[in-house]
Amino acid sequence: MRVVSLVPSLTEAVAATDPALLVGVTDWCSHPPGLAAARIGGTKNPDVAAVAALAPDLVLANEEENRAPDLAALRAAGLQVMVTEVRDLPQALRELDRVLVRGCRLPRPAWLDEAEAAWRDLRPPLAPTRAVVPIWRRPWMVLGRSTFAGDLLARLGVTNVYARHAERYPRVPLEELRACGADLVVLPDEPYRFSAQDGPEAFPGLPAAPVSGRHLTWYGPSLAEAPAVLSRALRAARP
Structure with a gap:
């Protein structure tokens, strides 16, 4: 093959x-x-x-x-x-x-069974938290409805503020993002390479959680360790 x-x-x-x-x-x-x-x-x-x-x-x-x-x-x-x-x-x-x-x-493969078990046995690491999840800037784009990454975050206790948006990856002006009522901004490092500096710069006063884009958006062997990796990043932003 x-x-x-x-x-x-x-x-x-x-x-x-x-x-x-x-x-x-x-x-x-x-x-x-x-x-x-x-x-x-x-x-x-x-x-x-x-x-x-x-x-x-x-x-x-x-x-x-x-x-x-x-x-x-x-x-x-x-x-x-x-x-x-x-x-x-x-x-x-x-x-x-x-x-x-x-x-x-x-x-x-055994790793697929391990990935299923890791998420099946997961206890959400956060109390319910509303978050905005940018995936691009210039222009600003965020996770919208029916996304794999949004579903993973929901299983970790994070509700995507734009989960009911008509689009899956809407463009939203930064001023609107700042006023959306989020408790947290989640900053994956792909497809745009967001860093810890992007949160304070663009969302002053809002806790920022830089996360591994591979663990948030990839579906494969990384799923087995994703709950632990993402949980640590989220808890560090909202202890």
Whole structure:
């Protein structure tokens, strides 16, 4: 089986199960470090010809991270493309099982069971807390409705202020964000690399929790340690 992954989360998931399957990955696939696979461009601009030249049996994609025209071009080149949809934790776990067991024909990995157990046995580390969760600035964008990251935060006791917004990743003026009534600002380090300095600068007087974007937004082996990693970051901001 030869696999090309267009999604960093799925690259890590396959690599943690059987890295020999991966023949191509994107420029953004950073885990595990030193992965021996061809680089075929970005998630939004994969080199279709380079992917086809690798003769994969399966291309892994995601409906949010990858563009429909690119996926159509891959299919037109005669390649089998498996597209995932991930809006919450249960769906992520189901999709990981589908990708690895059905798509890649691998045994269900132990790390997936560990990830399920880590979240099933979790006790929220925070009292109910309202938070705004920026994912970009210039312009400011935040988590909105039906997001995987928002679902993880909810399981940790954090309610996303914009969870009922009509859009999944709305653009919101900074003045409105400052007046939204949040108790906390959660600052992931990807896709925009927010730092601890971004909170006091943009949200004066509001506690800021810098968190690992990989643990908040990736669905793969990182899910097993994500509850502990995210809980520590949130408790440090609101002890």
